[in-house]
Amino acid sequence: MIIVKDLEELKTVYNENKVHVTIGNFDGVHVGHREFLHQIKKDCIQDHAKFVIVTFVPHPLKILKAHSGFLINTYAERRELLASCGADYLLEIDFTRDFSTLTPEEFLTKHIFSFDGISKIYLGHDFAFGANKSGDFHVAKTFCEHKKTALMxxxxxxIKSSSVSSTEVRNAILAGDIPKANELLGRNYFLSGRVIKGEGRGKKIGYPTANLGYDKELIIPAKGVYITQVKIKDMIYNSVTNIGVNPTFNTGYEVHVESHLLDFTQDIYGEEIRVSFIKKLRDEKKFPSVNDLVEQITADAELAREYFKHE
Ligand SMILES: Cc1cc2nc3c(=O)[nH]c(=O)nc-3n(C[C@H](O)[C@H](O)[C@H](O)COP(=O)(O)O)c2cc1C
Ligand SMILES: Nc1ncnc2c1ncn2[C@@H]1O[C@H](COP(=O)(O)OP(=O)(O)O)[C@@H](O)[C@H]1O
Structure with missing residues (x-):
């Protein structure tokens, strides 16, 4: 998948009327997104067309509503997930305040039809675009008819008559309902980042934990202890992950994501890891003593081992 900043760049490689385009945020690339993208990919194969996805960086909510800490995936992860859906090109438009004031027609003219070889445009059922989200399917239809481009x-x-959306995925993650998030995503929910240094307490209490340096734009699951798997390079290790503020040690308000890998003794500081979530075991607690905490972590690790035995 090739990343472009302007569809004009396609002119040099492609001038036939064989480019299918879809536009959206695709945060999380959930099962609804993937179903949609697979349909487009099928059409592209049948029509011998290139598959172009148009998206925005940063996510519009960050600029329009000043939201932060809500993304399901980083932009790099979104690239990876969209590439796996078979896109040939990804246009990442810089979403700025100025950009947000474009009318739907201005947006289509400047950013989509800057390349005039588009054969089909696909819009999601709830996609709205242009200033104040005034552009819907009907606005796009009128415009595309004029351009003699098909609009789908x-x-x-x-899923079982309930809707699938990035908002639903975020709500499930925030509630710590990982099975629901995973069902909506059609894959295991994960968090990636580098292993950073913590307080060095884990080894002392017999449970070293790889502390995840995660992107602060991301949504983080409810505090608690989870059964997880950690991927390092191409290896996958069973693990238990605590998300929280380590109240037993009164470490403040910063939320840590830290994984203890079962049957593992290597030094992995600085490694890029991916923590995939399976289910929540319990809430994070303040224990009266470190011994009580260690006893509980031992029980958590045992539950995780039992879980993986039956997998
Ligand atoms: C499976 C697991 C469960 C944990 N549960 C709790 C908990 O309920 N309460 C708590 O204060 N800390 C909990 N911790 C976090 C430990 O306090 C933390 O790993 C320890 O302080 C080490 O921190 P460090 O990596 O900064 O050295 C848990 C850790 C693990 C691995
Ligand atoms: N089973 C394991 N799970 C997680 N990390 C481990 C494990 N065994 C060794 N390590 C290493 O130990 C480090 C964590 O030790 P810890 O004492 O918790 O220090 P810190 O507070 O810096 O995270 C990890 O970053 C990793 O390099």
């Missing part, structure tokens, strides 16, 4: 509307994808 995606039907809403549902």
């Amino acid at each position: 509307l995606q039907q809403e994808y549902k």
Whole structure:
């Protein structure tokens, strides 16, 4: 998948009327997104067309509502997930305040039809674009008819008659309901980052933990202890992960994500890891003594081992 800053860049490589385009935020690249993208990919194969996804960086909510700490994936992870859906090109538009004031027609003219070889445009069932989200399917339809470009509307994808959306995924993550998040994502929810130094307490209490240096733009699951798997390079290790502020030690308000890998003794400081979440075991607690905490971590690790035995 090639990343472009302007669809104009396609002119040099492609001038036939064989480019299918879709536009969206695709945060999380959940099962609804993937169903939609697979349909487009199928059409592209059948029509011998290139598959172009148009998206925005940063996410519009960051600029329009000053939200932060809500993304399901980093932009780099989104690239990886979209590439795995078969996109040939990804246009990442800089989403600025100025950009947000474009009318739907200005947006389509400047950013989509800057390349005039587009054969089809696909819009998600709830996608709205342009200043104040005034552009919907009907606005786009009128514009595309004028350009003699086909416009396709995606039907809403549902799981057991309930909707699938990035908001639903975020709510499940915030609630620590990992099975629900995983069902909506159609894959295991994960957090990635480098292993950073902590307080060096883990080894002393017999449970070293790899502390994750995660992107602060990301949404973080509810505080608590989770059964997880940690991927380092191409190896996957079973693990237990604590998310929280380590209240037993009164370490402040910063939320740590730290994984103890089962049957593992290597030094992995500085390594890039991916923590995939399976289910929550319990809430984080303030223990009366370190011994009580260690006893509880031992029980958590035992539950995780039991879980993996039956997997
Ligand atoms: C499975 C697991 C469960 C944990 N549960 C709690 C908990 O309930 N309360 C708490 O204060 N700390 C909990 N911890 C966090 C420990 O306090 C933390 O790993 C320890 O302070 C080491 O911190 P460090 O990596 O900064 O050295 C847990 C850690 C693990 C691995
Ligand atoms: N089983 C294990 N799980 C996690 N980290 C381990 C394990 N064994 C060794 N380590 C190493 O120990 C480090 C964590 O030790 P710890 O005492 O908790 O220090 P810190 O507070 O700096 O995280 C990890 O970053 C990793 O390099």
